[in-house]
Amino acid sequence: MSIEIRNVSKRFGGFQALQGVNLDIRSGELIALLGPSGCGKTTLLRIIAGLETPDAGSIHFAGADTTDVHVRERGVGFVFQHYALFRHMTVFDNVAFGLRMKPRKERPAESVIRQKVMDLLKLVQLDWIADRYPSQLSGGQRQRIALARALAVAPQVLLLDEPFGALDAKVRKELRRWLRRLHDELHVTSIFVTHDQEEALEVADRVVVINQGRIEQEGTPREVWDNPASPFVYGFLGDVNLFKGRAAGGRIHLDDGMQLDSSEAAGAEGSAAFAYVRPHDLDVQRYSPGQALDAEGRPSGIVAQLARAIVVGPIARLELIPEGSHQSADNAQSDALIEAQIPAQQFHDMGLREGETLVVTPRRAKVFLDQAAGI
Ligand SMILES: Nc1ncnc2c1ncn2[C@@H]1O[C@H](COP(=O)(O)OP(=O)(O)OP(=O)(O)O)[C@@H](O)[C@H]1O
Numbered sequence: 001m002s003i004e005i006r007n008v009s010k011r012f013g014g015f016q017a018l019q020g021v022n023l024d025i026r027s028g029e030l031i032a033l034l035g036p037s038g039c040g041k042t043t044l045l046r047i048i049a050g051l052e053t054p055d056a057g058s059i060h061f062a063g064a065d066t067t068d069v070h071v072r073e074r075g076v077g078f079v080f081q082h083y084a085l086f087r088h089m090t091v092f093d094n095v096a097f098g099l100r101m102k103p104r105k106e107r108p109a110e111s112v113i114r115q116k117v118m119d120l121l122k123l124v125q126l127d128w129i130a131d132r133y134p135s136q137l138s139g140g141q142r143q144r145i146a147l148a149r150a151l152a153v154a155p156q157v158l159l160l161d162e163p164f165g166a167l168d169a170k171v172r173k174e175l176r177r178w179l180r181r182l183h184d185e186l187h188v189t190s191i192f193v194t195h196d197q198e199e200a201l202e203v204a205d206r207v208v209v210i211n212q213g214r215i216e217q218e219g220t221p222r223e224v225w226d227n228p229a230s231p232f233v234y235g236f237l238g239d240v241n242l243f244k245g246r247a248a249g250g251r252i253h254l255d256d257g258m259q260l261d262s263s264e265a266a267g268a269e270g271s272a273a274f275a276y277v278r279p280h281d282l283d284v285q286r287y288s289p290g291q292a293l294d295a296e297g298r299p300s301g302i303v304a305q306l307a308r309a310i311v312v313g314p315i316a317r318l319e320l321i322p323e324g325s326h327q328s329a330d331n332a333q334s335d336a337l338i339e340a341q342i343p344a345q346q347f348h349d350m351g352l353r354e355g356e357t358l359v360v361t362p363r364r365a366k367v368f369l370d371q372a373a374g375i
Pocket residue numbers: 012013015017035036037038039040041042043044195
């Protein structure tokens with residue numbers, strides 16, 4: 001079932017939680033609503049579910065206006081982060097609950113319910129714990145049962161609000177792959193809310209990035225990752241360094257003397273420029289005086305002191321303080337610090353030590369001009 005969201009706004013007292021949200025969701029899509037805490041993701045999900053009423057705008061299911069249709073009539077299944085299972089019921093009875101609660105005329109025979117519940121438990125690979133109680137399950141198992149319970153009534157739309165939010169990193173990773181496979185099998189139109197960019201990029205067909213009640217960008221994971229529409233999206237999808245400068249002569253002149261080639265600079269003479277660089281897109285060399293210049297005698301990189309190096313597995317994370325910023329590692333403001341990531345092997349091969357002076361050079365930068373800038 002397709003879902004169309006038209007101009008939806010919602011205010012709580014003086015606070016504008018959603019502002020003119022428009023979104024088309026195709027039938028069978030798996031959509032991630034991604035954004036920081038408080039941006040309005042859950043509010044939008046609750047409006048789609050019918051648990052909340054928009055102040056303005058409308059929700060359409062397969063073209064029909066459902067804005068005033070009661071939550072029970074919408075055919076939506078929910079899985080919430082803390083949507084507890086019924087503690088006094090077995091796993092089997094939890095999953096059967098929705099079917100047994102149907103009006104007598106629609107209720108399947110007990111033998112049909114039994115078959116359906118066992119099929120669903122097999123689908124979530126937990127048929128072997130049908131007789132257990134929720135307290136005897138792990139967190140990940142509970143969420144899979146919650147999903148089986150949501151699917152039992154054959155929803156047209158599945159809504160998941162941080163379904164794996166309370167689980168540890170390893171289980172989250174397993175469950176997100178599992179959710180993707182399950183979705184590929186069932187093709188129920190699904191919307192899940194997350195503030196975890198990796199989860200959104202890995203699982204969803206389409207990612208909708210929300211900021212302060214508005215959609216900043218929507219697109220496939222590849223589209224939003226490769227072509228972020230705003231500094232906010234770029235910054236939210238991963239760690240970034242910001243270098244400020246100005247467009248001049250078709251290039252970007254950074255404040256510390258370096259110049260960058262950038263297609264954005266053409267025709268933008270004099271505009272303030274903000275170059276965003278991912279930590280793994282920074283090259284790191286040891287500094288030797290006079291050598292950090294390009295062929296035209298300009299600085300070829302940014303001279304900085306290696307304040308801290310943290311090696312975790314295959315990656316070395318380097319925290320660098322640019323020369324002239326007069327900061328020590330302890331009082332360095334995070335926006336003045338440069339973070340670079342290099343392979344741990346390279347870090348060991350170069351024999352880098354904390355306190356050394358290095359030159360960092362962006363291999364790739366995403367440039368935003370003027371008013372578009374400022375994460
Ligand atoms: N019933 C309510 N009454 C008043 N304010 C509310 C209500 N529900 C939500 N809000 C406010 O609206 C804003 C958006 O809330 P929402 O729950 O949609 O955010 P979210 O993006 O899901 O955040 P999180 O990831 O923290 O759950 C928040 O500032 C929240 O405090």
